[in-house]
Amino acid sequence: MALRTAGSVLVVFLWSVAVVLGQNGWSVTYTTQSICTLKGSTVDLSCFIRYPSWPKVKTTFWFTKMYDVENYVNLKDDPVYQGRVTYRSDKTNGHTLRITDLRESDSAEYKFRFVTDQTGGKYTGDPGVTLSVTDLQVKVTTTWWSTTLTCSTTCTLTGNPTYIWYRNSKIAQKDPSPSYSLYLKTEDSFYCAVKDINSPAVSVEGHSYFHVTYTHQRICTLNGSSVDISCSYTFPSGHTVSETIWYTKGKLNEASQILSPGYGGRVEYLGNMQSDSTLRITDLREEDSAEYKIRFRTDQTTWEPTFPGTTLTVTGLQVKVTPATVTEGQKVTLTCSTTCTLGNNPTYVWYKNGHVTNQSTSLFLNPVSSEDAGRYSCAVEGHEDLPLLKRLSLSHTAQRTPQCQSVPLVK
Template sequence: MALRTAGSLLVVFLWSVAVVLGQYGWSVTYTTQSICALKGSTVELSCSYTVPSDYTVTTTFWFTEYDAAGPVSLSDDPDYKGRVTYHRDKKNGHTLTITDLRESDSAIYKFRFTDQTGKWRYTGNPGVTLSVTGLQVKVTGRYQDKTLTCSTTCTLTDNPTYIWYKNGTIVKEDTSSLYSHYFSDADSYSCAVKGHEDLHSPAVCKNCWSVTHTHQSICALKGSTVDMSCSYTYPSNHQIKKTFWFTKWSGIDAEDLSSVPGYEGHIEYLGDKKSDCTLRITDLRLSDSAGYRFRLITSGDKFSGPLFSLTVTDLQVKMTTSMFSRWVTLNCGTCTLTDNPTYIWYRNGHKVKEDTTSLYSDYFSDADSYSCAVKGHEDLHSPVVCE
């Protein structure tokens, strides 16, 4: 199993193997039967399978739900659109990758395959139990002598190192999820897991202000939807009067995006009005590229969070040719998309390659044309280029 996030890589090998025995030579072997992963991260679920020598497997997929026709492949489930990929190796191994994990992804995942006749079908039981958790800081103790716990709803599978932040600065790294110290009411504290620092917990404090973004910047595809998430704290003796996002000031205060012409029906505030703040922008336009800030107005003061940078790009194929041959290298896109997508390449309208890299090299003919797209957003592909 491997867990990954943008800009970081954390690999964990689990050698405990759970074998599910089948009848007459049919079986599925899962690498592990239980995984606890962080919300927002990427997880891989792996298995291998066996079939009798006179059968050939033609269909393989993972599922969690059934409909009237039977198990539903995750690749066809709208809740997983653009977030799942399948990888099959030459030795009957199969890996399911789920990106941008959500708490609603917590479920039992099972692998299913079908033979060449379409009549023999086999599902590996009991499957893999995936639990997805966020991080929360829990405070125990009295006065300033308190203990903080970086809490999860399940025990993280990879025995992580916890990182503690005081007012946004790292103060401790330890394999223990506990942190004891002399605490000031004016200080804020949050925690993260090493290798996943961009997925840290909301900050906790008593008499402080803070706005913490899950990411500081995002590159997103024109026409897609983006969520800009953050958490906030404010003095406990204040009451929230208004919260909003803005890009510029108008008059004596910031201008609420929901009142800005052109954003109506284009943005949505998803925060719970207690500590979470998320701005969703749909049908992204190139003009949405800007710096965004979250603002708090309370009964006692006003506070704005740090800048969140959004860059919106369309897909454009850039061609680099060789001086001495017809060999060309093509690049898809103008900035590095934040969600580490799979790129799809088309030659003369036919799919020729899927890869996590945005580069594609080929021997170029004057009669050939090329375009690219991102998996899950095939309707937003680039214009065609040809020589």
């Protein structure tokens, strides 16, 4: 591990934890060198820096990319991580990067960099922390006397997790081992989980099995838009699917709601019924937020998977103003906010007095002040025609934090 700077470098390894030392006692120590964790979870990457009383540290940040020499991309400014990254530091010079809603594409080497007020005083802890993001899959191994289910990942999960096996949605086993064995023929459904992250499920029948994979465990999308909720599946030989039925799981004491094609004029079924199915819902409303699941009827049986389906969250857009109270001439930051994280890294469109003023993958509009008087609103590219929320005035005097889509700034 090296601390890159203009001068000489000394590399020291201490108790298998990499410690980086540069000139004059500068150092970066990463808490761990590699982490394997699950898609959809949250991870903390930490390091400690040590430096003399002079020069002073001006800037610190984490990065994975650099476009050219001295052009490092602060993760907070990387559109791929927008809304999913927070930095935290403490009085002992500890620095923590938190990434939420992890994706497999987040797998990378993460490095910490700091800049001092001294000419040339720029340092990077190199190598950094290697993060691997994986999902859970159930692998089925059969012999003539037993079936073994294995909760499989592409890397070894950090922290010796406990694997929880569910049989027909009820906990059947908690164990550090990722395997679960069966010795009797069964058509029960099984899936594994680590904490609150679930695998797709299988239903074992002798040496063949029912298998359903929902394309997404969670979807966040906009009020008034359309969504496709889909899954793919396989059945034991000899089974032909005669009907697929999508439904929402009942809330509390509510009964499940069957979503037949044409239901309310907003529902459509798509896909090849024998191997995949898609539920399309148009003109989404916030009350459509629910868990969506599928059941099947074949020429031999009816099967309703008991494991989790796809959780849909429908959100509106809100403009949030920071700080909540402002004084004359003070700049404020406008944030195009949602109640969940929209997928596919959307482009946000900002309007001033009805005209486009900025388009970016950033949720934030550059700080504005009362000198920039006007009415501001935001939208998501491709959904500019969705209805606006209520309007709220904001002047240079103290105001409550607005939560609306259009905000006028008044001189």
